[in-house]
Amino acid sequence: MSTRKARLGNALRAIRRRLDLSLTEVAARTGLAISTLSKVENSQLSLTYDKLLQLAEGLEVDISAFFEPDPTAQDRLHPTVTARRSIARKADGLLVQTPNYDYRYVCTDLTHKAMVPIITTIRARSIVEFPTLSRHAGEEFLYVLRGRIIVHTEFYEPAELATGESMYLDSTMGHAFLTAPGPKSAQILNVCHSPNASHFRSLLDLARAQERPQQEQDEDPIREVGQKP
Template identity: 45%
Template sequence: MADQPQFLRDEKNSRLQVSRSDTSEATLQPLQLGERVRSLRLSQNLTLEEASKRTGLARSTLSKIENEQISPTFTAVSKLVHGLGIDLPQLFSQPSPGAQPSGRRDVTRRGEGKPHPTATYEHELLATNLTRKKMVPFVTRVRARRFEEFAEWVRHDGEEFLYVLSGTIWLYTEFYEPIEMQAGDSAYYDCTMGHALVSASPEDATVLWVTA
């Protein structure tokens, strides 16, 4: 296959403005949900009986969840989150040992992102003041109207989340049939798989992309 045109190389580079962590940082340990529930309960100095009253789950059910005897249903997870006063990510993510908050923050006001136009997309890169990001967020106006406007598939390392903000698009992916997506629709996919977006509405569609 011929070398990528410059605009596709520029597009790829715009998504990779984050240094890679070493392999050890990228390795995720299997989540023991029961242990996590027990840890969260004990961090609040709650007995099983007290946690039962707060969550509305039977004491025996809580005990079985903590001992990995049953997997909680979606309803049970919702009760745990609300009863223990935590956010859902706290339940499903274990803080790294000795981890300290870095206090990093970057606010991008509307229209103040870094513009990066290409032949098919008009990107607005967000949170550009932060280096070594684990995610690269950007808003894109999809200018392409036909798949043939792409010289070849767009592909790069990582995974990507796509959320349609306005208009209608066709999402082309290498191993799947094209799919029409409208405002409010989203997709998550492997970026090493070829992909491309085309606006299907009279106006240019806009999307939010987050690349990890």
């Protein structure tokens, strides 16, 4: 928990300075109290997923930016064989529901992964539903599992992909995925790659910290699926 607080605090301070914003200005943009933001920056307070999403939307950054560790802290000169593996059954994973997407993170038992595999159901049908395009470190691959999607990117015309088609893209380029006109939401396999792609672990920790009584579980925006009550 202390490591996550420190990482979040450092990330928020770095983003705020990069945008040349005061705490007062961040508070105005996000609706979070100045005292709360100050405690976060000083590693005295963490935030719930809802508050993190509110912070990301107000600052117009991807939520993953708050969980990327310092790449200089990782030693990549002497890789070791870890023999790690993870099997994801059909109902396993961490479900994160947002207005535009339902993300199901799989293989969540492995930390510090270079790749983050996600099964994404796309509910958005218009680009106006996105206040800002998503962008984050690294690259990603997407493969259409069901339906048809329209991929909007910062430097290209929208591209339509059908079931069985795929795309590889630079994740630092602004991007958004829409379901093409039709009766059902489209679904894709999305694999994000980055040396710092470990933010899903913090989402998992947040999900567990926010567990509610059984009768409220259906209202949770984030939960681990395939887990017995």
